[in-house]
Amino acid sequence: MRDRLAAAVKQSRAGYTEIRVERIWSSAVAFRGRRLETATVSEDQGGFVRVLNQGCGWGIASFTSLDELPAMVARANELSRAVRLDEPIRLADTPPESADAVLELDGDVRGISLSEKKQLLDRYNGAMLAVSNQIVDTQASYRDEVSEVWYVNSEGTSLYQRRPEVVVSGTAIARRNGTIEKGLESIGLRKGWDSVQGFDDRFRVVAQRAVDLLEAPRVRGGAYPVILDNELAGVFIHEAFGHLSEADFVYENPQARDMMTLGRRFGKPVLNVGDNGAAPGLRGTLPYDDEGTPTQDTPLIREGILVGRLHSRETAAKLGERPTGNARAISFRHPPIVRMTNTYIAPGDTGVGFDDLIRDIPLGVYACGAFGGQTMLENFSFTAGWGYMIRDGKVAELVKDVVLAGNLFQTLDRIDHIAGDFSWNQMGGGCGKGGQFPLPVTEGAPHVRIEEALIGGDV
Amino acid sequence: MIDRLLDTARGTVDGADALWRREERTTVAFESGRLKAAGISEEAGLNLRVLARGRMGVAGTTAAKPDPAALLDRARASAELGEVVDLAFPGAGTAHLPPISTFFERTADASLNTLIRMGRLLVERLARPDCQVNVSVEREVADTAVGNSAGARGEYRATGIALTADITRIAGDDVLMVYDQYVGADMPSDADLETLVRSVETRLAAALKVVTPPDGALPVVFTPAGLAAVVLPLEQALSGKTVLQGSSPLAGKVGETLFDERLSIIDDPLTPGRPASRPVDDECVPSRATGLVEHGVVGRFVYDLETAARARTQSTGNGRRGVFGKPHIGYTNVVFRMTDGAHVGSESHALGGGLIADIDDGLIVDDLIGVGQGNVISGAFSHPVGLAYRVQRGEVTGRVKDAAVAGNAYDLLKRIGGFGTDGRWLGSRWSPSMRLEGVSVARR
Numbered sequence: 001m002r003d004r005l006a007a008a009v010k011q012s013r014a015g016y017t018e019i020r021v022e023r024i025w026s027s028a029v030a031f032r033g034r035r036l037e038t039a040t041v042s043e044d045q046g047g048f049v050r051v052l053n054q055g056c057g058w059g060i061a062s063f064t065s066l067d068e069l070p071a072m073v074a075r076a077n078e079l080s081r082a083v084r085l086d087e088p089i090r091l092a093d094t095p096p097e098s099a100d101a102v103l104e105l106d107g108d109v110r111g112i113s114l115s116e117k118k119q120l121l122d123r124y125n126g127a128m129l130a131v132s133n134q135i136v137d138t139q140a141s142y143r144d145e146v147s148e149v150w151y152v153n154s155e156g157t158s159l160y161q162r163r164p165e166v167v168v169s170g171t172a173i174a175r176r177n178g179t180i181e182k183g184l185e186s187i188g189l190r191k192g193w194d195s196v197q198g199f200d201d202r203f204r205v206v207a208q209r210a211v212d213l214l215e216a217p218r219v220r221g222g223a224y225p226v227i228l229d230n231e232l233a234g235v236f237i238h239e240a241f242g243h244l245s246e247a248d249f250v251y252e253n254p255q256a257r258d259m260m261t262l263g264r265r266f267g268k269p270v271l272n273v274g275d276n277g278a279a280p281g282l283r284g285t286l287p288y289d290d291e292g293t294p295t296q297d298t299p300l301i302r303e304g305i306l307v308g309r310l311h312s313r314e315t316a317a318k319l320g321e322r323p324t325g326n327a328r329a330i331s332f333r334h335p336p337i338v339r340m341t342n343t344y345i346a347p348g349d350t351g352v353g354f355d356d357l358i359r360d361i362p363l364g365v366y367a368c369g370a371f372g373g374q375t376m377l378e379n380f381s382f383t384a385g386w387g388y389m390i391r392d393g394k395v396a397e398l399v400k401d402v403v404l405a406g407n408l409f410q411t412l413d414r415i416d417h418i419a420g421d422f423s424w425n426q427m428g429g430g431c432g433k434g435g436q437f438p439l440p441v442t443e444g445a446p447h448v449r450i451e452e453a454l455i456g457g458d459v
Numbered sequence: 460m461i462d463r464l465l466d467t468a469r470g471t472v473d474g475a476d477a478l479w480r481r482e483e484r485t486t487v488a489f490e491s492g493r494l495k496a497a498g499i500s501e502e503a504g505l506n507l508r509v510l511a512r513g514r515m516g517v518a519g520t521t522a523a524k525p526d527p528a529a530l531l532d533r534a535r536a537s538a539e540l541g542e543v544v545d546l547a548f549p550g551a552g553t554a555h556l557p558p559i560s561t562f563f564e565r566t567a568d569a570s571l572n573t574l575i576r577m578g579r580l581l582v583e584r585l586a587r588p589d590c591q592v593n594v595s596v597e598r599e600v601a602d603t604a605v606g607n608s609a610g611a612r613g614e615y616r617a618t619g620i621a622l623t624a625d626i627t628r629i630a631g632d633d634v635l636m637v638y639d640q641y642v643g644a645d646m647p648s649d650a651d652l653e654t655l656v657r658s659v660e661t662r663l664a665a666a667l668k669v670v671t672p673p674d675g676a677l678p679v680v681f682t683p684a685g686l687a688a689v690v691l692p693l694e695q696a697l698s699g700k701t702v703l704q705g706s707s708p709l710a711g712k713v714g715e716t717l718f719d720e721r722l723s724i725i726d727d728p729l730t731p732g733r734p735a736s737r738p739v740d741d742e743c744v745p746s747r748a749t750g751l752v753e754h755g756v757v758g759r760f761v762y763d764l765e766t767a768a769r770a771r772t773q774s775t776g777n778g779r780r781g782v783f784g785k786p787h788i789g790y791t792n793v794v795f796r797m798t799d800g801a802h803v804g805s806e807s808h809a810l811g812g813g814l815i816a817d818i819d820d821g822l823i824v825d826d827l828i829g830v831g832q833g834n835v836i837s838g839a840f841s842h843p844v845g846l847a848y849r850v851q852r853g854e855v856t857g858r859v860k861d862a863a864v865a866g867n868a869y870d871l872l873k874r875i876g877g878f879g880t881d882g883r884w885l886g887s888r889w890s891p892s893m894r895l896e897g898v899s900v901a902r903r
Contacts, residue, residue, distance in 0.1 A: 028784070029540075033704055039540040041533055042783045044521050046502070060486075060498030065523035068501075079497040082571055083487075089495070118540050137704040173706050180706065180837040221841075221865065221901040252491035253591045255629035333500060372832035378634040379860065381829035381843045403833065405843030405863040409632050456841035456863035456901060 002160060005152035008069050014051035014059070014077045016091065018153035020290060021047045021066065022332040025110055026145035029117050031125040033137050039114050046332040049076045052091070057083030062333050092316035092323045094293050096156030101287035105164050107193030109144035117142050120196070121168065127200045128172040128183075128207035134214065135207050137173040142166075143428075144192070149290075157292035165189070165283070165440060167428035168196050172207035176214045181400065183210035184371060184385055188428035188440065190283045209386055212398055219387060219399040219455055225364035226404065226453040227357050231425045232370050232384055234443025237273055238343045238431070239373035240380040240408045241266075245275070245300045245308070246326070246338040246433075247315035257319075264306045267412045270348060273301035275310055277325050277341030283426050284343075284441040288325065290336035295325035312338050330436040337434050344444035348418035357417050357449045364390035365455055367402050370427075378408050381456075403456040411453060419447040460525070461606040464507060467527040469608065472509040472535065476548055476607035478741050478780050479505050482599060487574050489582050489594040497571060504782030509534045514541040515765070519783040546768050549743050551610030556738040556745050559729050563645040566618035567600045574598060577652070581624055584656045590663075593625040599734075605743050613739035618644050622652075624659055635858070637663050637846065638826075642886055644732050662825060662846070665810055670849050670857035672902040678821040678876055679864060679898040680814045680850070683885045685824035686893060690793075691831060692838040692868040693724070697751045698788050699762035703770050706836060708869065712757045719875040720755035721798050728776065728791035735791045735887035742778035742786050749775045754798060763788045795890035797878040812879020812892035816853045822900060823848040823855065823892075824864060841865035841899075865899040 005019045023045040030037040046064040049072050053059075059080025061072040125140035144166040151159045169186035183206030189195050228236055243249070250256040277295030279285055288294055291313050300308050311319075312327035315338055327336035358366070369385025387402035388395045422444060430438025460479045468475040481503040488496045506519040507530050516538025518530050578596045585592045599619040606612045621642045628635040639658050641647045647655075681689060701707035709717070728746035730736050739745055742764045750758040762770065763778035763786050779789030811823045826845035833840070843863045848855045872895070879892030 032700075036540065036542045038517060038537070038785050040517055040519075040537045040784065042519055044783070046521060057494060058496035058498070060496060062498070062500040062502075064502045064504070064521040067523055075499060079499065079571070082575070083494050083497050085493065085495075087493075114536065115540055137701075137706040173704075175706065178708060180708065180834065182834055218839075221863065221899065252493075253627070253629065255589060256591075256627075259629055259632060259634075333502070335496075335498070371834075372829065374829040374832065376634070376636060376826075376828050376845045378632060379828060379843055379845065381832070381863075383829060383832040401833070401839060401841055403829070403841040403843075403863070403865075405828070405861075407861055454843075454861065454863065454901070456843065456865050 001150045002152060002158050005150055006158060008073050009152050009154050011070060012051060012073045012077060012154065014053050014080060016052040016154055017073065018050050018151070019047060020332060021150045022147060024145055024147040026143065027109065027114060027117060029114070029121045029142040031121060031138065031140040034129065036118065039118050041114060047072065048332040049073050050335060051076045051080050052089060053080045055085060055088055056080045057085050057089065060335055089314060090317040091313040094313060094323055097288060097292055097294065098158045100160045102162040103164060103190060105146065106191040106195050109164065109166060109193050110146060112193050124168065124170055124199060124203045127203040128170055131204060131207035132174070132211045134174045134176055134211050135172050136175040138170060140170040142168050151290070151292050153292060159288055159292055161287060163190065163286060164192050166192055166196050168199065169428045170203050170206065172210045174210035174214050179214050181210045181213035183207055186428040188283045188426055190281065190285055190440070213386060213400045216398040216400045218401045219365060221456055223452050223454050225361045226450045226455070227364065227366045227390065228448045228450070229368040230421070230423045230445050230447060232367050232382065233345055233445035233448040234425045235370040235373045235382055237345050237445060238340060238441065238443045239375045239382055240406065240411060241273060242275070242340045242343045243375050244408065245310055247309045247311045247319060248338040251315040251318045260306065260309070262306055265304055266301050266306050267304040267415055269303045270418050271301055271304050271412065271415055272346035273344065274299045274346065275340050275343045279342045282342045282424055282442040284341040286341070289327045290329045291327040293323045293325040293327065295341060298324045310338055310340065312336060328439060330439050334436050337436065339433065339439055340431065340441050342424070342442040342444065345418065345446065345448060347420045347422035347446045350420040352417065352419045353421065354419055354447050357419055357447055358390050358395065359393045361390045362392055365402060366390050366395055367404060379406070380408060381405050405454045405456050411450060414451040414453065415448055416451050417449040422446040460505060461604050464505065464527045464530065465606055465608055468509060468531055471531065472511045474510040474548055474608045475507060476742060477505065477507045477605070479604045480601060482601045484597060484599045485571065485574060486595060486597045487578050489578050491591045491593065492582050492586060494575060494579070505530065506780050506782050507531065507534045508785060509538055510546055511535055511538040513543045514538045515544050515546065516541045517785040521782055544765055544768055546764055548607040548609040549611050556613060557729055559736055559738050559746070560731055561615055561617035561644060561736055563618045566598060566620050566644065566646050569598060569646060577622065580652065581622065581656070585624055585626060585659060589628055589630065591627045595623050597621045605739060605741060607743050611743040613743055615738055617734065617737065619734035620646060622647065622655065624655065626659060626663060633669065635666050637666065642734060642884065644734050661810055665848055665855050666846065666858040668857035670859060672859035672862035673820050673822065673849060673900055674902050675900060676897045677900050678818050678894060678896050679900070680811045680823045680892050680894045682823065682825045682892045683883050683890045684826055686890055688827050688830045688840045688842055689868045689871065690888065692835050694790060694793065695836045697760055699760040699766040699770055700788050701836060702760050703766055708836065708838065709757055715757055716755045717757055717869065718752055718755040718872045721878070722752060722755055722872065722875060723750065723796040723798060724752040725750055725794045725796060726761055726777065726790050726792070727794050730792045733792050733887065737791065740776040740778040741780040742774065744774045744776040744778060746776050761788055761790065791887065793888045797891065810848065810855055811850065812881035814877045814879050814892055814894040815850045815855070818850045819852060821850045822859065822864065823850060827864065838868040840868065862900060862902045865901070871895040871898065
């Protein structure tokens with residue numbers, strides 16, 4: 001395949017040409033309540049061509065029919081030439097790479113029968129349903145894939161990557177009269193069959209929580225000291241800060257560049273943030289990004305100061321910085337854009353635990369788990385799965401509908417304590433940007449304390 | 460392709476249906492006012508569903524030359540694990556499809572230069588100092604064919620064009636984003652482009668000044684875009700799927716008046732000129748309109764073939780399927796129809812749709828952050844504002860930040876304070892602004 005792509009690149013009349021071909025083997029099983037929804041095996045494949053000419057813009061073609069590869073290279077070249085630019089697009093230099101980067105399959109999902117996958121999911125789904133007769137509905141899904149990606153460009157890079165993935169997730173819906181609550185579990189790994197066994201308890205726990213939430217009061221809206229658990233702290237750093245550190249947000253925008261000037265203070269010295277696409281074994285991990293740049297650990301905030309950002313080759317060239325291996329596409333249907341990989345808040349002192357964070361809080365909220373998060377640059381929202389009130393330095397009653405609304409700059413600056421209990425949170429789902437969803441990412445964080453944050457809800 | 464596939468399936472399974480779709484998309488993208496990229500994408504795929512010994516299975520492929528036998532084998536393997544379902548494929552008798560224009564030649568034939576010109580016009584009209592303007596133009600031509608073993612066939616071509624404009628203004632640490640779009644099956648007219656420009660300008664101009672948010676239970680005008688948080692729970696609860704699962708709060712409420720009596724909601728696949736319109740659904744069921752809510756009364760839930768079979772009712776023609784996976788329920792055009800006589804048209808583009816004159820203190824909400832997260836179907840929502848304006852003594856006084864709104868969609872829609880005169884399409888939903896009373900507004 002690589003030879004075939006190299007030949008097509010060679011025939012291209014464009015200044016710069018890259019071709020990416022993907023073949024994705026996947027299987028999926030889904031339950032809704034006690035009923036099996038689907039059990040399928042799918043094969044998806046296609047190609048992506050992107051070219052650049054001197055004084056012109058990007059020409060892009062994506063297609064499912066690989067027979068048309070040479071024609072698509074020619075089409076992309078025509079499209080590029082139709083886009084006239086005064087200021088040329090430049091790509092930061094990266095040394096040509098040639099490699100077979102084959103991630104460990106950890107139990108090849110292609111060798112496991114669909115009925116075994118159904119049995120596993122049936123068990124997890126059953127564990128949720130068995131919790132209570134107040135669990136009126138569940139959604140459970142299993143999905144695995146082995147994706148093979150070939151990438152060749154006209155600068156001599158030639159790569160073959162194999163990326164496995166497996167995701168098991170479940171939603172338990174509890175209902176009592178008009179009140180409906182849900183509990184959510186999701187495990188997403190860049191691994192295989194062996195890594196998703198033995199999670200029965202985790203599914204039981206979320207179903208029980210959905211039942212418990214039926215009786216829980218809604219949190220009262222207002223400003224509180226807030227402790228984020230590891231999962232929510234990870235979602236927070238991804239949503240609230242991570243997206244701003246993607247250089248495509250600033251590279252064409254002088255005002256945004258001013259706002260995100262390297263050296264600006266973003267938080268107290270306790271705060272350290274980074275993005276590490278090379279961290280071993282995580283869902284956001286990949287040896288090379290979709291421009292053939294090796295991934296790396298990129299510090300973004302060091303001791304409260306902005307020190308870096310995430311780049312593609314284009315944004316790096318424009319800002320005179322180095323590519324960081326963050327140009328990613330969700331599939332051959334899309335161009336690579338600047339994305340996160342495994343984003344983290346680094347742990348504080350190992351001696352600092354959760355108890356140290358809540359001890360001096362008379363009234364606060366302990367926000368746990370994440371139903372999701374969205375950012376609109378300086379403002380963000382994230383929805384906790386559940387929460388507890390903190391009263392007189394102790395965890396008190398369960399509360400629901402905990403939604404954190406915030407302003408990035410204020411909130412980051414109000415992080416005053418970070419515990420030492422770091423963990424990666426490997427969920428399914430993924431990140432969405434520019435119409436590309438879901439991109440596999442991981443977030444990691446310890447418990448984090450925000451001096452004061454706005455919690456939405458009844459007032 | 461469909462005929463060949465169904466021929467292969469005949470005799471080996473009890474029944475089958477299939478969808479074939481080919482899509483060609485052309486995109487031009489302007490970034491920060493500059494044309495940066497032009498692209499095409501071509502994709503074809505085939506989805507097969509079979510019934511074998513009463514069990515359902517599916518398989519799909521994007522292979523350029525799909526092997527019918529291999530696809531059938533995969534669908535049968537899927538059916539071996541599948542649930543028993545008493546599915547009846549609609550017969551050939553229903554093949555009389557309603558006439559509906561989904562294909563517009565001038566959209567399909569528009570050259571790359573035409574698309575670039577249209578984008579450039581928008582960029583030029585929206586350009587202003589200190590604002591970054593991103594514009595994209597996307598044109599799609601799709602061929603769809605559906606068929607089943609009961610002899611039903613359907614085929615249509617459809618066009619779609621989407622123009623989106625994104626304005627970002629950063630001043631110090633203040634980030635303002637205004638977004639709007641034109642989506643249609645036919646090319647936008649000059650008036651459509653003018654409307655898009657004016658809509659962005661109006662919201663941008665009113666947003667330049669930042670004011671303190673109000674606090675308390677207040678009247679809030681949700682613009683057509685801002686309504687998403689209120690509409691989403693309804694769309695979930697009116698789906699036959701959630702009704703069947705027992706998770707819909709509207710289950711068992713058909714015929715009851717649960718909403719303001721002036722409110723009707725219709726799923727209408729036959730609206731001319733809309734990209735979501737179609738003569739037939741993805742399971743060979745001829746299209747027709749479905750009254751979801753009629754004068755405040757819960758009308759009908761939407762179903763595809765499978766959920767209809769399980770609920771012992773008829774499909775409403777809301778079957779939707781992709782290349783992979785089984786068909787599922789999907790809305791087509793969701794139309795909010797107001798029946799209070801006075802306000803129906805779309806004659807005004809003033810912010811708030813004419814609903815703010817007697818608001819002493821309140822908000823206009825145009826965008827909320829995080830809609831769709833959380834426990835949507837319960838109707839409860841709580842979101843920080845993405846773009847919202849304060850209304851004081853009947854006038855827009857500026858943009859508010861650092862505020863959150865919360866409420867319950869079902870409760871708020873029981874008594875609607877008014878319907879705006881600014882009805883418009885937003886994607887596949889048509890609605891005016893709605894004024895809702897007693898919405899919780901929290902500020903920092």
